[in-house]
Amino acid sequence: MFAVRKQKEDMSKLILVFLGPPGVGKGTQAAKLAEDLKLPHISTGAIFRDHLKRETELGKQARSYMDSGNLVPDELTVSLVMDRLGQPDCERGYILDGFPRNLKQGEALEKALGQRGESITAALNFDAPRQVLIDRIAGRAEKEGRKDDTPETVKNRLEVYDAETGPLTPWYREKGILHDFDAQGGIDEIYAGVKAAVEALKSQG
Ligand code: ADP
Numbered sequence: 001m002f003a004v005r006k007q008k009e010d011m012s013k014l015i016l017v018f019l020g021p022p023g024v025g026k027g028t029q030a031a032k033l034a035e036d037l038k039l040p041h042i043s044t045g046a047i048f049r050d051h052l053k054r055e056t057e058l059g060k061q062a063r064s065y066m067d068s069g070n071l072v073p074d075e076l077t078v079s080l081v082m083d084r085l086g087q088p089d090c091e092r093g094y095i096l097d098g099f100p101r102n103l104k105q106g107e108a109l110e111k112a113l114g115q116r117g118e119s120i121t122a123a124l125n126f127d128a129p130r131q132v133l134i135d136r137i138a139g140r141a142e143k144e145g146r147k148d149d150t151p152e153t154v155k156n157r158l159e160v161y162d163a164e165t166g167p168l169t170p171w172y173r174e175k176g177i178l179h180d181f182d183a184q185g186g187i188d189e190i191y192a193g194v195k196a197a198v199e200a201l202k203s204q205g
Helices: 002-012 026-037 044-054 057-068 074-085 103-115 130-144 151-165 168-174 187-204
Strands: 014-019 041-043 093-097 122-127 178-182
Touching: 014 026, 014 168, 014 187, 026 041, 026 093, 026 122, 026 187, 041 044, 041 074, 044 057, 044 074, 044 093, 057 074, 057 151, 074 103, 103 168, 122 168, 122 187, 130 151, 168 178, 178 187
Parallel strands: 014 093, 014 122, 041 093, 122 178
Antiparallel strands: none
């Protein structure tokens, strides 16, 4: 009896992974959906930037990797995320933005969820042509002044994305949980597609 009830609870927990290259706008979409569904938006980039600003020990360790557009080592990233997922506000589900970012992180997440009898509900994959990404980041750089938005760093971030994060797309596709979104349109237009897909998932669950 208890096992049945537990399984039902787990099915209703919405665990979403947002994937996509730098500049694709997945952070914007993740924030909108999180607000709509009242779920935590867990952006590893934002968490790291907060540590940088507060000059914590983790911030000091992450800075050189972030400034050059490389990935922060998995040992630091995985434990940070696992800690966050164990917090009470994650009980109903959460939106992961920027994690996992390579297969090792993907496997670590899958293992941790498996131990709790949970699994990812869906991976939402956003894509747009390279030039669109580069133009968007250039626009953001003017407004926000992120240190990793310089042309040289952006080039490296796109290369790191292709080499490290790219393989997660076919990996999730094979698991049958990948949903593709064309991220070339306007924010609201893209969001309408995201919302429809998530509503469909919720009614299945
Ligand atoms: P973007 O997706 O636009 O490149 P993010 O804000 O997601 O930007 O991440 C900024 C930087 O933070 C990355 O370039 C990387 O150095 C670090 N970072 C974020 N998430 C991860 C992760 N899961 N693993 C390793 N490094 C990460």
